[in-house]
Amino acid sequence: xxxxxxxxxxxxxxxxxxxxxxxxxxxxxxxxxxxxxxxxxxxxxxxxxxxxxxxxxxxxxxxxxxxxxxxxxxxxxxxxxxxxxxxxxxxxxxxxxxxxxxxxxxxxxxxxxxxxxxxxx
Numbered sequence: 001x002x003x004x005x006x007x008x009x010x011x012x013x014x015x016x017x018x019x020x021x022x023x024x025x026x027x028x029x030x031x032x033x034x035x036x037x038x039x040x041x042x043x044x045x046x047x048x049x050x051x052x053x054x055x056x057x058x059x060x061x062x063x064x065x066x067x068x069x070x071x072x073x074x075x076x077x078x079x080x081x082x083x084x085x086x087x088x089x090x091x092x093x094x095x096x097x098x099x100x101x102x103x104x105x106x107x108x109x110x111x112x113x114x115x116x117x118x119x120x121x
Contacts, residue, residue: 002026002099002110009093009115016119017083022095022112024076032098032107034071034078038091038117048093049080063089085119092116 008020024031035050049069050058057069068081078095092114100107 002028002097002101004095004097004110004112006093006095006112006115009117011118011120012085013121014086014119016085017081018085018117020080020082020093020095020115020117022078024078024097024099024110027102028076029100029102031073031076032100034069034095034097036069036078036080036093036095038089038093039114040088040091043091045094051078082117085117087119090117090119 003025004022006020006022008018010018012018033050033052036048037045038048039045046060048060048063049067051069051071059067066082066084069078071078094114095112096109098107098109
């Protein structure tokens with residue numbers, strides 16, 4: 001199986017910055033696309049950003065220009081640099097990946113347990 005562990009969350013004032021990290025481990029053969037999602041209280045989980053490859057990224061309109069997603073394939077890690085944070089960015093942030101493991105040739109989606117981000121004065 002694949003385990004995803006997020007880190008870097010916390011509390012920050014509006015206009016501040018945070019960098020989230022998510023490291024994948026387990027019997028991984030190949031990791032394909034990686035991404036970040038978030039869920040605010042009382043809201044549905046929504047896509048924040050994805051990075052299918054090193055030179056392809058996708059962002060939700062609400063974060064474009066403020067957030068940057070990147071990945072380090074050697075470390076099986078995906079990052080989310082969040083700048084100019086707003087109160088509406090407050091949510092639990094989840095990373096995910098599409099991966100293939102040694103015991104299963106099928107490409108599957110895996111999720112982390114989330115990290116809390118609070119943006120307030």
